[in-house]
Amino acid sequence: MTRFGIIGAGHIGSTLARGLVDRGYDVTISNSRGPESLAPLIAELGERATAGTAADAAAFGDVVIVTVPLKAYQDVPVAPLAGKIVLDTNNYYWERDGRIPSLDEKVATTSGLLQEHLPESKVAKAFNHITSSQILTDGRPAGTADRRALATAGDSDEATAFVTALYDEFGFDTVNVGPLEDSWRVERDQPAYVVRQTRDELVDNLALATR
Numbered sequence: 001m002t003r004f005g006i007i008g009a010g011h012i013g014s015t016l017a018r019g020l021v022d023r024g025y026d027v028t029i030s031n032s033r034g035p036e037s038l039a040p041l042i043a044e045l046g047e048r049a050t051a052g053t054a055a056d057a058a059a060f061g062d063v064v065i066v067t068v069p070l071k072a073y074q075d076v077p078v079a080p081l082a083g084k085i086v087l088d089t090n091n092y093y094w095e096r097d098g099r100i101p102s103l104d105e106k107v108a109t110t111s112g113l114l115q116e117h118l119p120e121s122k123v124a125k126a127f128n129h130i131t132s133s134q135i136l137t138d139g140r141p142a143g144t145a146d147r148r149a150l151a152t153a154g155d156s157d158e159a160t161a162f163v164t165a166l167y168d169e170f171g172f173d174t175v176n177v178g179p180l181e182d183s184w185r186v187e188r189d190q191p192a193y194v195v196r197q198t199r200d201e202l203v204d205n206l207a208l209a210t211r
């Protein structure tokens with residue numbers, strides 16, 4: 001069974017850890033303050049979860065989730081992620097992250113920056129446009145009429161297929177935006193960002209995106 005490393009243990013990292021252990025996956029999760037600070041979370045998550053450093057999480061995971069404030073993306077360990085699928089939840093909040101000129105100038109994408117940082121990894125966008133509190137509550141069985149859809153994007157078909165299967169396990173349909181260079185369509189402030197939408201609505205909202 002796939003093992004997950006999680007880099008970032010905040011709203012999204014801890015929620016995904018809960019969802020993954022509930023589905024029978026083993027996870028190693030990390031934050032910036034060190035494994036000891038994660039003891040309460042690990043106690044809650046149970047025996048499928050361990051705390052580690054970011055390097056530990058990167059080494060442990062067959063698939064690794066990066067879910068830190070965007071300003072910290074260059075701290076993500078590179079070598080242990082080579083060849084691996086990396087799921088990127090990150091968004092750009094200049095108020096929090098500081099100004100990143102290539103994003104302000106709209107010549108880069110948030111996930112594209114992570115892919116540049118991890119050239120040997122297969123980066124796919126995942127869980128970036130759903131509020132953390134809805135990840136474990138909004139899922140519905142496949143075929144439900146108003147099932148919520150989430151977007152992915154990536155240059156690796158293997159990585160976007162992985163996200164598609166994982167979304168389905170969490171109860172969501174998938175729309176694949178395409179390569180990372182098109183992933184701006186689901187970034188902050190675009191019509192598809194952080195709204196509940198079905199697959200058809202998400203397709204429409206992605207088409208309405210403007211840069």
Ligand SMILES: NC(=O)c1ccc[n+]([C@@H]2O[C@H](COP(=O)([O-])OP(=O)(O)OC[C@H]3O[C@@H](n4cnc5c(N)ncnc54)[C@H](OP(=O)(O)O)[C@@H]3O)[C@@H](O)[C@H]2O)c1
Nearest residue numbers: 008009010011012031032033067068075090091128131132
């Ligand atoms: N919150 C949401 O609903 C939501 C939804 C979709 C996407 N996102 C995006 O997903 C990302 C994570 O969001 P969040 O709300 O989960 O953030 P958060 O609650 O602030 O948590 C961030 C986590 O990253 C850790 N961290 C910070 N710098 C690090 C580093 N250099 N190495 C390792 N870990 C580091 C923090 O560690 P400490 O705890 O030790 O400080 C914390 O555990 C952001 O880019 C955000 O924009 C958030």
